[in-house]
Amino acid sequence: MELKARKEAALERRRIQDKQHLDSVAQEAKRVQELEEKRARQIAAREATRDQRNQEYVQKILDQKTAAASRAKEKAKQLSSTRDKNRDDQAEKRRQRMEEELRLADLARRRENAIAEREQKRDQGELAKVKEWKEQQDKKHLELEAAKMQKRLQEKEQAQRQQEESAEKTKQWQALEAKRVQSQDQKETDRSKREQQRREVMAGKSGYN
Numbered sequence: 001m002e003l004k005a006r007k008e009a010a011l012e013r014r015r016i017q018d019k020q021h022l023d024s025v026a027q028e029a030k031r032v033q034e035l036e037e038k039r040a041r042q043i044a045a046r047e048a049t050r051d052q053r054n055q056e057y058v059q060k061i062l063d064q065k066t067a068a069a070s071r072a073k074e075k076a077k078q079l080s081s082t083r084d085k086n087r088d089d090q091a092e093k094r095r096q097r098m099e100e101e102l103r104l105a106d107l108a109r110r111r112e113n114a115i116a117e118r119e120q121k122r123d124q125g126e127l128a129k130v131k132e133w134k135e136q137q138d139k140k141h142l143e144l145e146a147a148k149m150q151k152r153l154q155e156k157e158q159a160q161r162q163q164e165e166s167a168e169k170t171k172q173w174q175a176l177e178a179k180r181v182q183s184q185d186q187k188e189t190d191r192s193k194r195e196q197q198r199r200e201v202m203a204g205k206s207g208y209n
Helices: 002-082 085-208
Strands: none
Touching (some): 002 085
């Protein structure tokens, strides 16, 4: 009974250890997922900030162009009245410069958007690879742990079967030994009876003579 109790206590400790290990693996997987979600939020925040800066820059250029166009219109009226060709040329040059700045700003915005899109796709790809790798590692680890647990259970079952077989063989041997002793006792009893009968016969013959 004491040996059985110790075995059961050892099995209980092993089950507790296995459960603690699986809980640790689950906590690590949760931590990695939280890190991935945090990284995704940071990437989204950077993209939002970049888009906001681009919009502010474009709006600034548009405001400048509007103001410049308004000034150019006012000056055009003055030039129309004064017919100052030089001022007309200067206003045209300024308008062209503003249009060129707006064109360049639009190109810069498109370039930044393209870069941001490439970075987003790259980051998403990297995150997907990391997540897939982590899932594969977790799966392999869980499969390995499950295989170990299955092996331990099989070993325990085999040991139990061997113990039961050993006990059954001992029981059978004890039964055979008991039969052998009983048979020897019966033989001894029969021999004693025969010896007693022989003596009685011999005694009878001696009295007859």
